[in-house]
Amino acid sequence: xxxxxxxxxxxxxxxxxxxxxxxxxxxxxxxxxxxxxxxxxxxxxxxxxxxxxxxxxxxxxxxxxxxxxxxxxxxxxxxxxxxxxxxxxxxxxxxxxxxxxxxxxxxxxxxxxxxxxxxxxxxxxxxxxxxxxxxxxxxxxxxxxxxxxxxxxxxxxxxxxxxxxxxxxxxxxxxxxxxxxxxxxxxxxxxxxxxxxxxxxxxxxxxxxxxxxxxxxxxxxxxxxxxxxxxxxxxxxxxxxxxxxxxxxxxxxxxxxxxxxxxxxxxxxxxxxxxxxxxxxxxxxxxxxxxxxxxxxxxxxxxxxxxxxxxxxxxxxxxxxxxxxxxxxxxxxxxxxxxxxxxxxxxxxxxxxxxxxxxxxxxxxxxxxxxxxxxxxxxxxxxxxxxxxxxxxxxxxxxxxxxxxxxxxxxxxxxxxxxxxxxxxxxxx
Amino acid sequence: xxxxxxxxxxxxxxxxxxxxxxxxxxxxxxxxxxxxxxxxxxxxxxxxxxxxxxxxxxxxxxxxxxxxxxxxxxxxxxxxxxxxxxxxxxxxxxxxxxxxxxxxxxxxxxxxxxxxxxxxxxxxxxxxxxxxxxxxxxxxxxxxxxxxxxxxxxxxxxxxxxxxxxxxxxxxxxxxxxxxxxxxxxxxxxxxxxxxxxxxxxxxxxxxxxxxxxxxxxxxxxxxxxxxxxxxxxxxxxxxxxxxxxxxxxxxxx
Numbered sequence: 001x002x003x004x005x006x007x008x009x010x011x012x013x014x015x016x017x018x019x020x021x022x023x024x025x026x027x028x029x030x031x032x033x034x035x036x037x038x039x040x041x042x043x044x045x046x047x048x049x050x051x052x053x054x055x056x057x058x059x060x061x062x063x064x065x066x067x068x069x070x071x072x073x074x075x076x077x078x079x080x081x082x083x084x085x086x087x088x089x090x091x092x093x094x095x096x097x098x099x100x101x102x103x104x105x106x107x108x109x110x111x112x113x114x115x116x117x118x119x120x121x122x123x124x125x126x127x128x129x130x131x132x133x134x135x136x137x138x139x140x141x142x143x144x145x146x147x148x149x150x151x152x153x154x155x156x157x158x159x160x161x162x163x164x165x166x167x168x169x170x171x172x173x174x175x176x177x178x179x180x181x182x183x184x185x186x187x188x189x190x191x192x193x194x195x196x197x198x199x200x201x202x203x204x205x206x207x208x209x210x211x212x213x214x215x216x217x218x219x220x221x222x223x224x225x226x227x228x229x230x231x232x233x234x235x236x237x238x239x240x241x242x243x244x245x246x247x248x249x250x251x252x253x254x255x256x257x258x259x260x261x262x263x264x265x266x267x268x269x270x271x272x273x274x275x276x277x278x279x280x281x282x283x284x285x286x287x288x289x290x291x292x293x294x295x296x297x298x299x300x301x302x303x304x305x306x307x308x309x310x311x312x313x314x315x316x317x318x319x320x321x322x323x324x325x326x327x328x329x330x331x332x333x334x335x336x337x338x339x340x341x342x343x344x345x346x347x348x349x350x351x352x353x354x355x356x357x358x359x360x361x362x363x364x365x366x367x368x369x370x371x372x373x374x375x376x377x378x379x380x381x382x383x384x385x386x387x388x389x390x391x392x393x394x395x396x397x398x399x400x401x402x403x404x405x406x407x408x409x410x411x412x413x414x415x416x417x418x419x420x421x422x423x424x425x426x427x428x429x
Numbered sequence: 430x431x432x433x434x435x436x437x438x439x440x441x442x443x444x445x446x447x448x449x450x451x452x453x454x455x456x457x458x459x460x461x462x463x464x465x466x467x468x469x470x471x472x473x474x475x476x477x478x479x480x481x482x483x484x485x486x487x488x489x490x491x492x493x494x495x496x497x498x499x500x501x502x503x504x505x506x507x508x509x510x511x512x513x514x515x516x517x518x519x520x521x522x523x524x525x526x527x528x529x530x531x532x533x534x535x536x537x538x539x540x541x542x543x544x545x546x547x548x549x550x551x552x553x554x555x556x557x558x559x560x561x562x563x564x565x566x567x568x569x570x571x572x573x574x575x576x577x578x579x580x581x582x583x584x585x586x587x588x589x590x591x592x593x594x595x596x597x598x599x600x601x602x603x604x605x606x607x608x609x610x611x612x613x614x615x616x617x618x619x620x621x622x623x624x625x626x627x628x629x630x631x632x633x634x635x636x637x638x639x640x641x642x643x644x645x646x647x648x649x650x651x652x653x654x655x656x657x658x659x660x661x662x663x664x665x666x667x668x669x670x671x672x673x674x675x676x677x678x679x680x681x682x683x
Binding site for chain 2: 012013014015016017018019039040041042043044045046047048050052053056059060063064065066067069110114115124125126127128133136137140141143144147155156157158159161162164169170420
C-alpha cells in the first residue's frame with residue numbers, strides 16, 4: 001500500500017534543550033516537506049554585544065546556554081587573546097582543558113542518561129520506570145562528578161566565573177584537585193563499561209554517507225585548539241571555515257541554518273561527537289580504543305542514532321584526560337597574564353559538547369566590540385537533521401503515522417540539539 | 430497524601446535555571462518521589478494537561494505568544510514561582526529594552542521580517558501575579574531546595590533580601606571595593622551566591638540583582654569618584670538584571 005498525503009507534526013519537542021518542533025509531509029512515498037521548526041524566542045546577543053568591552057564578552061556569551069556556558073566562554077576568550085597576542089601559561093592551558101573535560105562529562109551524561117537514553121527503553125522520562133533506575137543512578141554519578149569538577153575550577157557549574165581573557169581569575173589548589181583524583185579514576189574505569197552498555201542499545205538501521213566536521217589536532221583529542229577538519233577535504237585554519245560555510249535563514253526558524261559550500265550547492269554537514277570521534281580516532285587512548293573494539297563499535301560511525309555511543313566514548317575520554325591533567329598539575333601563583341587591549345579581528349573555534357562552536361569578533365582600538373558572529377553547533381546541524389529525517393521518512397513512508405512521529409522525535413533527540421544556543425546566529429558582518 | 434503536581438515552564442532563557450533542578454543530583458530521586466512532575470519539557474514527554482500545585486517559571490516574556498502563554502500558566506497554577514534573572518528581571522535580552530527592536534533584528538537576521546519578537550523583554554511579574562521570586566543567574570541550588578522544601582511544608586522560603594556584602598564579611602573576604610578600589614556591585618546586590626566572585630578575586634557583577642531598597646545612585650556616585658565615566662557605571666548595571674537595576678537606580682535618585 002502506498003502511503004499518501006501523510007502530514008505529521010510534533011508541536012513541541014521534549015527532552016531537548018530549548019523550543020522546537022517537526023513538520024513532515026509525505027506524498028507518494030516522497031518526503032514533500034521536512035522541517036525542524038525552531039520557535040525559541042530570539043535574544044539578539046550579537047546586537048547587544050556591540051559596544052561592550054571585550055572583558056564583558058565571556059560573561060555574556062555564557063548566558064547563551066545553561067548546559068554548555070563554558071564552551072561559549074572558551075571560544076570568546078581564545079578569540080580575544082588572538083587579537084591581543086596573549087599567550088597563557090601552559091598550566092592555564094591545562095586548566096582550561098580540564099574545565100572543558102568537566103563540561104563534556106556533565107553535558108554528555110545529561111544527554112546519555114536523561115535525554116536520549118529513555119528512547120531506547122520506550123520511556124517518557126529518565127525516572128518513568130524502576131527498571132531504568134540503575135542506569136539513571138549511574139548517570140547521576142557521572143553528571144555530578146562533572147558538575148563538581150566544573151564548580152571547583154569555575155566557581156559554579158552553570159555560568160562559571162573564573163574564565164577570563166588572559167587566563168583564569170584563580171587557579172585551584174593542588175590538594176583540592178588531588179582530592180578529586182580517586183573519584184575521577186574510578187569513574188574512568190566505570191565509563192569503559194558504559195561504552196559497552198551503549199553499544200548494545202537497539203540502533204535502527206540508519207546509515208548514510210555524510211560530511212563530518214570537527215577540529216583536528218596533531219597531538220591531542222581536540223577541545224580548544226586545532227584546525228577545522230572535514231571528512232571531504234583538507235583541514236583548514238579556523239578563519240577559513242567561516243567562508244567555507246554559508247548560513248541561511250528559513251522562514252520557519254529563528255535559528256539560521258548552515259551548509260558547506262560545494263560547487264553550486266550547500267551541503268549539510270554534521271558536527272559533534274560522531275564527527276569528532278570519526279576524525280580523531282587516533283587521538284583516543286588505547287584503553288578506550290580497546291573498549292570500543294570489544295564492544296563492537298566500528299569506526300567511522302555512519303549511523304547518527306549511535307551518537308549516544310560516541311558520547312560514552314567521549315565521556316570516557318574526558319575522564320581519562322581529566323585524571324591525566326590533575327596528576328600533572330603544578331600550583332602556580334598567578335593564573336593570569338596582563339595584556340593591553342587592542343583593535344583587530346579574530347575567529348576562534350572550540351569543541352562544545354555538541355560540536356564546533358565558532359566565534360568571530362571585531363574590536364575597536366580600545367578593545368570594545370564592533371561586530372561579532374556566533375555560529376553554534378546546533379544551527380550547523382539543523383540542515384543535517386533535516387537530511388536525516390528526509391532519508392528516514394523516505395525509507396519508511398509506509399509506516400504508521402504515530403510510529404513515524406515518535407521515530408522522528410528520536411532522530412532529532414539523538415543529535416542533542418541545543419535550541420537556545422541555535423537561535424543566536426548572525427550573518428558574517 | 431496526594432503528591433503535589435509540579436510544572437516547569439520555559440520562556441526566553443538559556444535553560445540554566447531549570448537545569449539546576451536536574452543538577453540537584455543527590456536530591457533528584459527524592460524530588461521525583463515527593464512531587465508528581467507533571468510537566469517539564471526538558472526532561473519528560475508528558476503533554477501540558479490539567480492544573481498545577483506549583484509552577485516553576487524560567488525565562489522572560491519577549492514574544493506575543495509568550496504573553497498569552499504565561500496567562501494560561503498562571504490560570505492553571507495554585508502557586509507560581511519564578512526562577513532566575515530572566516524570569517524575575519528580564520535577563521540579558523532585556524538590554525533591547527533600551528534600543529529599538531528593528532536595529533537589533535536587522536543586525537542579526539538577513540530577513541528580519543520573518544522574526545517575530547516584542548520590542549521588550551520583561552519579567553514574569555510584569556504580566557501575572559507571582560507568589561515568590563528566586564533571583565540569580567543562575568539560581569543557587571540550595572535556594573531552590575529551600576524553596577521546594579518550604580512549599581511542601583507550607584511556609585515562606587527562608588531566603589534573605591540583604592546585600593552580598595553580608596556574605597562577603599561572613600566569609601572574611603577582604604573588601605574589593607575598599608581595599609583594591611574595584612567597582613564591585615556587592616553593596617547593592619542581593620545575597621545568594623555566597624560571595625562567589627569576590628572569593629575568586631573578582632568584583633561582583635550582579636547575577637542576583639538589586640537587593641531590597643538598594644541605593645544604586647550612591648554607589649554609582651562613588652564609582653564616579655573612583656574615576657569611572659557615567660557610561661562605564663551604566664555598563665556595570667546593564668547585564669543580566671539590567672531592567673531591575675535601572676529601576677532601582679531611578680528609585681534611589683528619588
